[in-house]
Amino acid sequence: MKKTVLMVISVLMLALSGCAHAPKGQSTVPRALVIDVRTEQEWSEGHLDGAILIPYDRIEEGIAIVAPDKKTRLFLYCRTGRRTALAFDVLKKAGYEDLINLKTLENASKELNMPIVK
Numbered sequence: 001m002k003k004t005v006l007m008v009i010s011v012l013m014l015a016l017s018g019c020a021h022a023p024k025g026q027s028t029v030p031r032a033l034v035i036d037v038r039t040e041q042e043w044s045e046g047h048l049d050g051a052i053l054i055p056y057d058r059i060e061e062g063i064a065i066v067a068p069d070k071k072t073r074l075f076l077y078c079r080t081g082r083r084t085a086l087a088f089d090v091l092k093k094a095g096y097e098d099l100i101n102l103k104t105l106e107n108a109s110k111e112l113n114m115p116i117v118k
Helices: 003-018 041-043 056-066 082-093 107-112
Strands: 032-036 075-077 099-104
Touching: 003 032, 032 107, 056 082, 075 082, 075 107, 082 099, 099 107
Parallel strands: 032 075, 075 099
Antiparallel strands: none
């Protein structure tokens, strides 16, 4: 469990360091984040370059760390789209306003023009 938490936090911090898209002099709150809601094992088999791993069953706690601003655009993906739908519902109920369900890793890669890395 500790390993899982440390890995998620490490990935979140790494991803956040390159995800801010605000012009200089303005808020550094990210305007868009790509969230992988799959398991760590699936993540290690391939994920979008720059995505943040927050398994769907921990989405509410995890997202508060990386996106405290509920207006942040969140792109969600998983393996089939089922878990993104579950995460989408949780995030909507938590007050997040700009959610995009990209369903699968492959579709997310295509739609966002981002490579899949291992």
